[in-house]
């Protein structure tokens with residue numbers, strides 16, 4: 001029986017070696033430069049530690065959604081190139097320029113704002129984001145010529161530097177992604193005709209980087225796969241040669257022997273079928289364990305896996321372990337690396353009607369992160 005360390009109620013154990021190994025594996029597989037995507041606190045794993053591990057594994061760059069995330073990485077000592085692509089209207093890019101953050105540009109106005117923050121001796125570095133069908137942000141095809149021409153002019157006068165051109169795929173189907181990829185090629189040719197010569201072009205995230213080799217273009221943006229999780233509904237982490245980096249676990253907080261017919265948790269959605277032992281797990285929806293997974297989530301205790309019994313509450317939920325010997329302080333694993341016996345995070349995602357991305361990203365601030373081996 002594995003016991004939790006004394007005094008630890010709940011924790012997410014982060015295996016940074018797994019992140020580094022996953023990046024190594026993906027670099028080999030794709031033969032491309034890896035931009036490690038560590039937005040949303042590194043998908044819940046901790047942005048700085050995820051970035052460090054990814055860089056150890058050979059990632060060349062780091063990316064986040066917004067500038068505050070980028071500044072937090074700089075404060076955390078990450079000095080690799082950092083790209084941020086989602087900006088508030090009216091953002092002043094001076095601090096981004098001063099901290100050497102590369103700015104994703106989705107419109108003519110953003111281009112002008114970024115250029116205004118540059119100086120002759122220190123131009124702001126940008127990656128132009130072009131819309132190729134996803135319908136989110138990105139320069140509209142009708143504006144390609146205008147923006148490329150202006151970017152080339154601003155580059156010539158030393159106001160900014162275009163280091164990259166990028167887009168994002170929908171993963172709807174290989175055919176849809178190929179169509180978007182061909183639109184991207186048109187955009188790249190257009191940019192070239194205005195004299196833009198970016199160091200990198202990138203369109204593939206984890207899904208396409210693995211499934212659509214023609215989308216790799218020498219540089220891929222990897223999020224979910226570097227955390228060891230699969231972007232495919234029908235392929236597991238192990239199928240892809242990846243190791244899940246996060247293990248969510250808690251110490252059994254109480255055990256109670258009850259008779260048959262005992263109702264469990266709000267609404268008595270579960271009643272014991274026979275004399276049974278109930279184990280209390282101190283994690284709830286405040287910690288990101290979805291209430292929608294009530295009855296469907298799985299917990300590994302003492303070498304056996306049990307379903308959640310009844311409703312998941314804000315701070316805790318119950319498992320009905322029958323006659324299995326369980327004691328206060330035993331380790332209860334909600335998810336981790338299935339090759340080591342832990343339930344896969346996908347069990348929780350399926351039970352809650354969502355995807356693995358959302359489960360790990362929403363693990364809340366009340367759950368301390370601890371690095372494996374630390």
Ligand SMILES: *Cc1c(COP(=O)(O)O)cnc(C)c1O
Nearest residue numbers: 037168205206207221222223224
């Ligand atoms: C989140 C994100 C990624 C990473 O996607 P994964 O599917 O996690 O690899 C890449 N590019 C953009 C623009 C994103 O928003």
